[in-house]
Structure formats: structure tokens, C-alpha cells
Amino acid sequence: xxxxxxxxxxxxxxxxxxxxxxxxxxxxxxxxxxxxxxxxxxxxxxxxxxxxxxxxxxxxxxxxxxxxxxxxxxxxxxxxxxxxxxxxxxxxxxxxxxx
Ligand SMILES: [Zn+2]
Numbered sequence: 001x002x003x004x005x006x007x008x009x010x011x012x013x014x015x016x017x018x019x020x021x022x023x024x025x026x027x028x029x030x031x032x033x034x035x036x037x038x039x040x041x042x043x044x045x046x047x048x049x050x051x052x053x054x055x056x057x058x059x060x061x062x063x064x065x066x067x068x069x070x071x072x073x074x075x076x077x078x079x080x081x082x083x084x085x086x087x088x089x090x091x092x093x094x095x096x097x098x099x
Pocket of ligand 1: 054055056057058070071072073074075
């Protein structure tokens with residue numbers, strides 16, 4: 001997350017962030033001990049899809065059992081998904097064809 005200008009940006013996702021939402025992400029980044037409170041209840045049928053990035057580590061996330069988690073710090077992005085999908089469409093990333 002680039003916060004050097006008035007409009008924060010998600011660099012990996014190539015998208016602008018609303019300043020209020022960037023503040024929520026910043027709080028999540030700065031308080032790793034409370035990240036787990038952002039997890040939603042288990043829901044094996046819930047699937048967000050697409051490619052997302054951890055605002056703390058900048059690495060892609062993985063999705064399983066209804067949770068979107070960072071592959072590095074394992075923090076859940078679940079509570080951000082509605083805002084990310086509905087308010088901040090990411091640049092589409094070309095996927096590898098199935099092998
Ligand atoms: Zn992370």
C-alpha cells in the first residue's frame with residue numbers, strides 16, 4: 001500500500017483506495033495481534049475468487065474454507081472483502097492456463 005500521496009494506492013492491485021478504508025487497512029497492518037478479529041465465521045460455501053494482496057506483506061493471498069488469508073503472515077482479509085470487491089475493483093490479472 002502506497003500512502004505517500006493524498007489518495008492511497010494498492011500497488012499490486014493497481015487501484016486507488018478511499019482514505020477512510022486505507023486507514024482501516026493501516027490499523028490492521030499496524031496491529032498484527034488483532035488481525036484475527038477480521039476473520040469471518042467458517043463458511044465452506046463462501047468463495048470470493050480473484051487475486052488479493054496482504055496490505056501488510058504485499059504478497060498474494062490464498063482462499064480456503066471461506067477465508068482469504070495472507071500466505072506469509074496468515075492474517076485474514078475476510079472483513080475487507082466487501083469493500084475491496086464493491087468499492088475498489090482491482091486490475092484484472094492474467095491467470096496461468098491450467099497445466
Ligand atoms: Zn501478510
